[in-house]
Amino acid sequence: MGWISNDNEHEGWAAAVAPDGRLSSSSSGQGILVEGITGRYQPDKMLPDYEVVPDREIVGWRGACDCGWRGELWERVPSPATADFSLRRDYVSPDEFANASTTVEDAIHDEWKVHLAPLEAVAGVEAAAREYNQAGRRLDKTVAAAKAAGASWTDIGRAVGISRQSAHERWADRH
C-alpha cells in the first residue's frame, strides 16, 4: 500500500491516526490495525501484536515513512460542511472505511516526496564526495610516481595547476 523511493531506502504511506496518536500499519474488514496492545481495543486475530481500532474512531491521517518521518496531521471533521482542504480538514463518513480520501492521500504523497528531496540531494553529494576522494588518492599516487621517476616540484606543480612551493608543501613529506 506504500510508496517506495528510487533508492529503495524509504517506504511511505498515508496512515490513519488512532485517538491515542498511534498510526495505522494496515487495515482490515474490522477496522484500522495499529501496533501495540493497550487493552482499549480488540487484538487482531491474525496479528496478535496489533489492535483493531474501529473506523469511526479514527481522528485523522498523516504521512508516515519507515525512516521515522511523520507528516503533519490531516484532521477528520464530523461533517462535510466543516471539511476544508486548505485547513487540512477532511470528512469521511463514520460508516465508511477510515482510509484517507484520494485527495488527502495525494496530498500526503506529495508531502512524503518533499521529505525525500533533501535526502536525495544529499545522496548526490555523497556520490560526488566519493569520486572526489578517489581522485585525490589517485593524484597522490601519480605525484609520488612522478617524483620517483625524477620529476621536479616545478613540473609536478605545473601539471596540477599550482606553484612549485604549493606542490612541495602538499606532497614532500608524504613518504
Ligand SMILES: [Zn+2]
Ligand atoms: Zn523516509
